[in-house]
Amino acid sequence: MRRVLLVTGASAGIGAATARLAATRDYDLVLNYNSDHAGAETVAEAARNAGARTLICQADVGDPDQITRMYHQIDAEFGRLDALVNNAGVVDRSARVTEFSHDRLRRMFDINVIGAMLVAKEAVLRMQAGGKGGAIVNISSAAARLGSAGQYVDYAASKAAIDTFTKGLSDELARENIRVNSVRPGLIETDIHAKGGEPGRAKRLAATVPMQRTGSADEVADAILYLLSDAASYVTGSILEVTGGR
Ligand code: NAP
Numbered sequence: 148m149r150r151v152l153l154v155t156g157a158s159a160g161i162g163a164a165t166a167r168l169a170a171t172r173d174y175d176l177v178l179n180y181n182s183d184h185a186g187a188e189t190v191a192e193a194a195r196n197a198g199a200r201t202l203i204c205q206a207d208v209g210d211p212d213q214i215t216r217m218y219h220q221i222d223a224e225f226g227r228l229d230a231l232v233n234n235a236g237v238v239d240r241s242a243r244v245t246e247f248s249h250d251r252l253r254r255m256f257d258i259n260v261i262g263a264m265l266v267a268k269e270a271v272l273r274m275q276a277g278g279k280g281g282a283i284v285n286i287s288s289a290a291a292r293l294g295s296a297g298q299y300v301d302y303a304a305s306k307a308a309i310d311t312f313t314k315g316l317s318d319e320l321a322r323e324n325i326r327v328n329s330v331r332p333g334l335i336e337t338d339i340h341a342k343g344g345e346p347g348r349a350k351r352l353a354a355t356v357p358m359q360r361t362g363s364a365d366e367v368a369d370a371i372l373y374l375l376s377d378a379a380s381y382v383t384g385s386i387l388e389v390t391g392g393r
Pocket of ligand 1: 208
């Protein structure tokens with residue numbers, strides 16, 4: 148039987164690559180996005196062509212009411228949820244901590260941390276139903292380890308929160324057949340760098356990577372699909388670095 152997977156932020160980048168790959172691996176898909184409807188439609192079409200049943204859900208994960216509405220749609224369409232990729236995330240313009248505003252910090256933590264926790268909470272409630280279990284992959288960042296000084300320390304701290312959340316949640320759920328892991332991408336070629344005001348950021352920093360190159364969204368998707376799969380049946384509470392060694 149095909150498993151039902153929710154990917155947040157599935158309209159672009161790593162989320163889109165993950166959804167496309169999952170469709171080829173016997174998952175039906177809930178594709179969440181915030182603003183890029185055309186992007187979500189394109190991914191849905193590719194997923195349907197690969198045999199997946201798809202549901203597109205617009206919801207800003209920084210808004211709890213919109214998360215609730217998304218889960219009502221999921222319940223109505225599928226009546227179950229087996230897997231979650233907690234991927235939606237944002238960066239902001241490069242700035243020093245002394246330049247941060249309260250509004251900037253609220254947005255960063257509402258989307259990257261509180262949103263991810265609430266999305267996971269609702270997923271867990273559905274995985275617990277009937278004791279069937281499931282798997283969650285939270286998308287962190289190498290920034291959690293590097294700190295991102297002078298760029299976005301707030302973003303790095305939000306991703307460190309995701310890693311701690313992964314450890315705690317995985318321990319809470321380890322006896323309930325629900326595995327929780329995180330993936331830490333490094334410098335990956337997606338539009339997130341342009342959204343942070345520096346389209347060439349990944350290329351500029353490629354020389355700092357031991358492998359001397361940036362990574363692709365598809366390479367991150369492969370790691371995510373591994374952690375979701377039964378091949379990772381004894382893996383929980385882990386952080387998988389997909390950074391070319393950086
Ligand atoms: P991306 O290309 O900018 O895609 C981000 C996705 O998240 C889009 O689908 C976007 O949807 C969605 N999103 C943003 N805010 C949202 C919100 N409030 N509610 C729902 N969806 C929202 O970024 P990416 O590079 O693929 O990043 C995906 C994840 O990987 C993020 O958590 C990011 O922090 C992490 N990451 C990326 C890199 C990298 O180098 N690319 C490195 C480390 C970690 P809309 O466009 O529809 O709004």
